[in-house]
Amino acid sequence: MTQGAGQGPEVERTATLRDFRVPAYVHETGPYAHTHPAETAPPVAEAYPDGYTPTERDLPVINRGDTVQVSVDPAPAAPAPQPATGPGPLYVVGDVHGYLDELVTALQEKELIDASGQWCAGTTRLWFLGDFTDRGPDGIGVIDLVMRLSAEAAAAGGYCKALMGNHELLLLGAKRFGDTPVNSGAGTATFQAAWLLNGGQKTDMDRLQDHHLQWMARLDAVEAVDGYLLIHSDTTAYLDYGDSIEAVNDTVRETLTRNDADEVWDLFRKFTKRFSFRDEGGADAVRSLLDTYGGTRVVHGHSPIPYLLGDVGSEDDDENSGPVVEGPHVYADGLAIAMDGGVTMAGKLLVQQLPLDI
Numbered sequence: 001m002t003q004g005a006g007q008g009p010e011v012e013r014t015a016t017l018r019d020f021r022v023p024a025y026v027h028e029t030g031p032y033a034h035t036h037p038a039e040t041a042p043p044v045a046e047a048y049p050d051g052y053t054p055t056e057r058d059l060p061v062i063n064r065g066d067t068v069q070v071s072v073d074p075a076p077a078a079p080a081p082q083p084a085t086g087p088g089p090l091y092v093v094g095d096v097h098g099y100l101d102e103l104v105t106a107l108q109e110k111e112l113i114d115a116s117g118q119w120c121a122g123t124t125r126l127w128f129l130g131d132f133t134d135r136g137p138d139g140i141g142v143i144d145l146v147m148r149l150s151a152e153a154a155a156a157g158g159y160c161k162a163l164m165g166n167h168e169l170l171l172l173g174a175k176r177f178g179d180t181p182v183n184s185g186a187g188t189a190t191f192q193a194a195w196l197l198n199g200g201q202k203t204d205m206d207r208l209q210d211h212h213l214q215w216m217a218r219l220d221a222v223e224a225v226d227g228y229l230l231i232h233s234d235t236t237a238y239l240d241y242g243d244s245i246e247a248v249n250d251t252v253r254e255t256l257t258r259n260d261a262d263e264v265w266d267l268f269r270k271f272t273k274r275f276s277f278r279d280e281g282g283a284d285a286v287r288s289l290l291d292t293y294g295g296t297r298v299v300h301g302h303s304p305i306p307y308l309l310g311d312v313g314s315e316d317d318d319e320n321s322g323p324v325v326e327g328p329h330v331y332a333d334g335l336a337i338a339m340d341g342g343v344t345m346a347g348k349l350l351v352q353q354l355p356l357d358i
Contacts, residue, residue, distance in 0.1 A: 087123065087125055088121070088122060088123030088124040088125055088157075088158050089124050089125070089353055090124075090125045090127070090225060090226055090228075090353065090354045091110065091112065091124060091125070091126045091127070091351060091352065091353050091354070092126075092127045092128075092129060092228075092230065092299055092339055092351075092352055092354060093106075093107075093126065093127065093128045093129060093339070093349075093350070093351050093352075094129055094301045094339035094340045094341055094343075094349065094350040094351075094352075095129065095130070095131040095165070095301045095302065095304075095339075095340040095343065095344075095349075096128070096131065096132050096136070096142050096343070096349060097131055097132070097133070097134060097135045097136045097139070097167070097199070097343060097344050098132070098133055098134060098135060098136025098137055098138050098139035098141075098142060098201065098204070099136040099137070099138075099142075099343050099344075099349060100136075100137070100138040100141040100142050100145065102343055102349040103142060103145070103349055104117060104145070106349050106350070106351040107351060109351070110351050110353070112124060112126060112351070113149070117145070118152060119149050119152035119153045119156060119158075119160070121153070121156070121158060122156050122157060122158055123156065123157040123158040124153070124158045125158055125159050125161075125225070126149070126153065126158070126159070126160040126161070127161055127162070127163070127223070127225065127230055128146055128160075128161070128162040128163065129163050129165070129230065129231075129232050129299070129300065129301035129302075129339055129340075130162065130163045130164055130165025130166070130167070130168060130219075130232035130301055130302075131165035131166070131167040131168070131232065131301060131302065131340075132146065132162075132165070132167070132168065133167055133168070133171050133201070133204050134167045134170065134171065134195070134198060134199040134200055134201060134204070135198075135199030135201075135344045136199075136201075136343070136344065137201070137203075138203075138204075139171075139201060139204040140203075140204050140207040140208060140212065143212055143215065143216075146160065146162055147211075147215060150162075161220075161223075162219055163219060163220060163221065163222075163223065163230060163231070163232050164216070164219040164220065164221045164232060164252060164271075165232040165233075165271070165301065165302070166232065166233060166268055166271040166272045166302065167198070168216045168219060169264065169267055169268040169271060170191065170194060170195050170198060170200075170268055171195065171200070171204070171205075171208070171216070172213060172216055172217060172256065172264070173191035173194075173195070173261070173264050173265065173268060174191045174192050174194075174195035174200060174205070175205070175208060175213060176191075176259065176261075176264075177190070177191045177192075177261040177264070178190070178191065178192045179192050179193075180261050182261045182262050182265040183262055183265070184265065184269070185269070189265070191261070191264075191265065191268075194268075199344075217253070217256045217257075218253065220249045220252075221238065221241070221248055221249055221252045221271075222238055222245045222248045222249060222293060223245065224245060224293060224294050224295050226354065226355075227295055227296045227297070228295055228296075228297055228298075228299050228337075228354060229289060229290060229293055229294065229295035229297070229298045229299070230299050230300075231289070231298060231299075231300050232271065232300060232301050232302050233271050233272070233273060233274060233300065233301075233302040233303075234274050234275060234276055234277050234278070234298075234300045234302055234303050234336070234338070235270070235271070235273040235274060235276045235302075236276050236285050236288055236289060237270035237271060237273055238289065238293075239288065239289070239292060240270060243292055244292075244293065245293050245294075248293075252267065255267050274302055274303040275303060275307075275308075277298070277300075277331065277332040277335075277336045278303075278308055278331065278332070282331070282332040282336070283332045283333040283335055285332075286298050286332045286333075286335040286336050287335065290335070296335075297334075297335055297336065297337055298332075298335060298336045298337070299336075299337045299339060299354070300336065300337070300338060300339065300340075301338075301339050301340040302340055303338065303340060304340045304341070304342035304344070304345060304347060305323070305325045305328075305329040305338050305340060305341055305342060305347070306323050306325060306342045306345065306347060307342075308329055308331065308338055309323040309329065310323060325341040325342055325347045325348045325350075326348070327350065327352065328350060328352050328356065330356065337356065339352065
C-alpha cells in the first residue's frame with residue numbers, strides 16, 4: 001500500500017498475502033525493564049454462620065448487679081454527609097503503544113498515580129484514547145495498569161476509562177482469526193500478517209489472556225464528556241456505524257460478538273483511516289461528527305502530531321527530525337485536538353487536562 005503524503009513509515013497498512021512476505025520475527029531488545037508493583041489483595045474476613053458469635057462460649061456470665069451502672073450522655077449526631085462538589089478534573093491520554101515506563105512517568109508527572117503506581121487522584125476522570133499495544137515493548141503491561149487503575153479510581157470516587165483503538169481491533173483479530181483469509185477489498189489478507197506488519201509484539205501475544213480479550217472487546221468507540229467528543233481515529237468512518245453515540249458503541253460490540261472475520265476486518269480497516277480533519281474540508285468533517293454526536297470539539301489520537309504538522313520520516317529527513325511535540329495539537333479551525341504525541345517515533349506520550357489552557 002502506497003503511503004500518503006506526510007504519513008511516514010509507521011502508518012498502518014493492511015497487508016495482503018499477494019504482496020506480503022511474513023518476515024522472521026525479530027524481537028526488539030533494549031532498556032525496557034519494567035517493574036510492576038506487587039498487587040496484594042486485602043485479607044477477606046471469614047464469614048460466620050447466621051446467629052454465631054465467635055466468643056460466645058468463652059465469655060463469663062455477668063449479672064446486671066455485678067457491674068457499676070454509669071450514665072452516658074447521648075452521642076452527638078453524626079455530621080450530615082456533605083453534598084458532592086461535582087466531578088473531578090478531566091484528563092485524556094494519547095496513544096501508548098506498549099511504552100509502559102513512559103506512561104507511568106507521564107501519569108506521575110500529572111500526580112494521577114503515586115510513586116508506587118497507585119491511583120492518587122481522587123475524583124479525577126481519566127480517559128485513554130486507545131492503542132495500548134503494538135510497536136512498544138509491553139502492551140499487556142499497559143492494559144494491566146489501565147485495568148487496575150480503573151478499579152482504584154472508581155473506589156476513590158473518580159474513574160479511569162478507555163476507548164477502542166484500531167490496534168485493539170487488530171490484536172483481537174490476530175488472536176481470534178490468525179491466518180484466516182479475509183477480503184480486504186484489494187485482495188486476500190489476514191489479521192496475523194497485518195498485525196506483524198503494524199508492530200505486533202510476540203511477547204504481547206504470548207501473555208494475552210481471556211480477561212484482556214474480554215476487556216478490549218467491551219470498550220466503547222465514542223464518548224462525550226464535558227462537551228468534548230472523544231474518539232480514537234481522526235476519521236468520519238464512525239458515521240457508518242450509527243447516528244448516536246449509543247448506536248455506534250452497540251454496533252461495534254455486536255460486530256465483535258458475531259465473530260465474523262470479514263466484518264471485524266472491515267471495522268479495523270475503517271478505524272485505521274486517518275487525516276480526515278487535516279486538509280481542506282477538515283473542519284467540515286469535524287462538524288459532521290459534532291452535529292451527529294454532539295459536543296463542541298473532537299479529541300482524538302491515532303495520527304501522530306508530527307505527521308499532522310508536516311512531512312517526517314522521508315528519505316531526505318535526518319533521523320528523528322521534524323516538529324518537536326510539547327503538547328496537544330489544535331487544528332481544523334480549533335475544532336479538533338490531536339493527542340498522539342508520537343511516542344513510537346521518539347516523541348512524547350501526552351497526558352493532558354481539559355480544557356486546554358490556551
